[in-house]
Amino acid sequence: MKRYAAFLKLMRLTLVVFLTLAFLNCTSEKINERTDETVNITDFLRQNDEYSMFLEMLELTNYSSFMNTYGTYTLFLPSNNAIKNYLTDVGAAAVKDVPLEDLKELVKLHILDQEVATTAFTDGKIATPSQQGQFIITGAANVGGISSITVNKTSRIMSSNVKVGNGIIHIIDKVLRVADKTLAQTIEADQSLSLFTEALKATGWYDKLNMPLTSTTVEGKTTLSGHLTVLTETNEVFKAAGINSLADLKAKYSHLNDPLNPEDSLNLFVSYRVLPKLQYLADLAVSPSLETKAPLEVISVKLATGKILLNEETFNGVLEKGIPVNRTGSDVTTSNGVVHTVEQNFFIKKRNPAPVYFDLGDQPEFRKLSAVFRKPGNYVSLAKSLFTEVTWDGVDALTYVCAAKGSSSYQDRAWKGDVIEIFRFRNGNTQNIAFKTPVIIKGKYKVWVSYRWKSAKNPTVRAYFDGVALPRLINFQEQGVNNIDERVLESQGYKSHISPFTNRFNSRLCGVIDVQTTGRHTITFESLSNPGDTAWMDVVEFRPINMDQLYPRLQSGGEGFVE
Structure with missing residues (x-):
């Protein structure tokens, strides 16, 4: 009898477990699969009727799905009132009456492919161009004692830095217009x-x-x-x-x-x-x-x-x-x-040779990355296909480094705190890397190349100016020296280009050039060895031959000069 009672008890327990599992399996799970519930740009517009007309623009131009995907965008978003005023200006009754190609260009003008908050605005252009290709200009205006941020000199930002899942939105009171006049x-x-x-x-x-x-x-x-x-x-x-x-x-x-x-x-x-x-x-x-x-x-x-x-x-x-x-x-x-x-009339001025301090890291492609360029503790590597003023043999990327202050790498001691990093500066990798120089006034100059030395696995390099080899080689394994009289060191073709001094950097005199025409030229570096480590380059100085070659020195970690 006891055995039978135990059996019934076991059967009841089994039935309870079975029914519980069946109930759980039949109940839909309410699991949040998203780690961030912030809506993307298109869904934000759908949830806010006051921006329905710009949403219509996105849908007509097939941008609505694109602006709802993952990314980091900045949208200058005109309100419905702003778009109504635009339609009146162009003589259209509705958004759908605007020629589709015009609508596409207009939409792209309002979108940047990078997240740019108002804290990054300056009195001038935003470094990142719009998707349309034209740049956005920001400024400040004070009307009736109220200050506001202007966009392209005609529109005001009414609400800024609205965070969405794929970027940031600035609400504007007037539609931005594509510049269509030459x-x-x-x-x-x-x-x-x-x-x-x-x-x-x-x-x-x-x-x-x-x-x-x-x-x-x-x-x-x-x-x-x-x-x-x-x-x-x-x-x-x-x-x-x-x-x-x-x-x-x-x-x-x-x-x-x-x-x-x-x-x-x-x-x-x-x-x-x-x-x-x-x-x-x-x-x-x-x-x-x-x-x-x-x-x-x-x-x-x-x-x-x-x-x-x-x-x-x-x-x-x-x-x-x-x-x-x-x-x-x-x-x-x-x-x-x-x-x-x-503000004044002027005519051509004849110019004497003047020094040019060429920071190799100051390239347009790096400069437009406002979150990285000269922001200590940041770096970026870009493929050579992206550059307009730097070319090289090989497939390795070129890296820009703005080291954190007090970095153990000492790269932050460079002029302006940044360097170019060349990965595997050797034949078969990065080789014959050529930079377009700033404008150099015609005349004779001494050429100094500064680098961050490393005791091993770094190259010996020859420099070329407009394709002509300079006589002295650069050994990236030679360190800076401070225990020799600076003028004696200069006579041997070396100097410390930054102040305060650090032996982590060295500067080598490559030779004298005769610049025949005022304008931009090309300086090329060719590795003559096959080291297996990274190399770092800081600045190239073109100093007129009758100028002091040591002073002023460049400010270590800063943008100035030290007399």
Whole structure:
């Protein structure tokens, strides 16, 4: 009987367990498979009716699914009211009435492929271009005692730094417009630049500034070229210089009486104001000199008390004051470049050789990575296909390192605290690495190459300037020396290029060059050995031969100079 009771008890327990398991299996599991419940951009728009019209734009252009995927984007999001005002401006009744191609370009202009918070904004362009290709300009405005951030000089940010799952959103009160006028058309449309427009037409430069960009596609990657930058002068600036008409301009500058002749002074007057490439104020501010379309002529740049000054130099102890760039009238984006205005009239200045301190890490591709470039404790490696001004043999990536302060690697002691890291600087890997230099004024220079030494597995390197080999080799295993008189050391072709001194860095004199033309040149480094370790390079100095080769020294870990 006891056995039977025990058996019944066991059967009841088994039935309870079975029913429990059956219940659990039949109940849907409510497991949160996401680690982050923050919605992505498209879902954010779907949840907020006040942005429904921009959502419609995304859907019409097939961007809605794309903007709902993983990534790090910045969206400048116009409200429905902003889009309604835009539709009125273009004469469209609804979003769907805007030509699809125009809509695509408009949407792409509002999106950046990098997360950029307002704390990273400066008074000028954001380093990362929009998906459309044109840059976004930010600034500050004070209206009625209320300060706000402006975007492209026409829109204000109403709400900023809205975090979403795949980036960040800034709400704006006006739709950003794609710049569809050329440099020539943009300048001509400004009545205050009417005399400058006449000068462009008289010299033939109007047609050159009216040319569209050239598109080249290689392996599926499209590159636009032909951007130019123009430094304009208003009628008021001309008037202050006693120039009130095109006739006055010709009388003052056209020495051949043939403005269409590239050698005529009026033609040179205009070409001196046309710069290659796309160069916003943020680019001018960090450029020691600017190449111009006037043959062999450059414009020097100095940043002083928040102003960008052109051609400010001291000659024979006399200061020649610079020409201020007008910030308000500058950073005007066009379809093929950017327009700036200056506050005074100026002409070509003949230049003597001047030192150039070329920080090898200061490449456009590294500079636009605002979270990495000159941010201590960060580095990035980029494939050679991404670079426009650096080329090399081999497939290894090129690495930029901005070491943390007090780093055991001592890389933070370099000038500006950053170095270029070359992985396996040897034949078959990274070899014949060539850098496009900044503008060098014609003349004779001594070339110094600085590096972070390593006692083993580092290369011996030959330098070439514009393809011509320099006589002295660089041994990356030679360390800096401080126990020999600095002038004796200099006579042997060595020096400490940074101050305070650290023997972790050394600088080698490679030879003397004769720069025949003012402009940008090429310096190439060829490894003559096959070491198996990384190599680090800091800066290349081009110092005029009649200049002191030791002083000023470059500031260790900083951007300045030490006398």
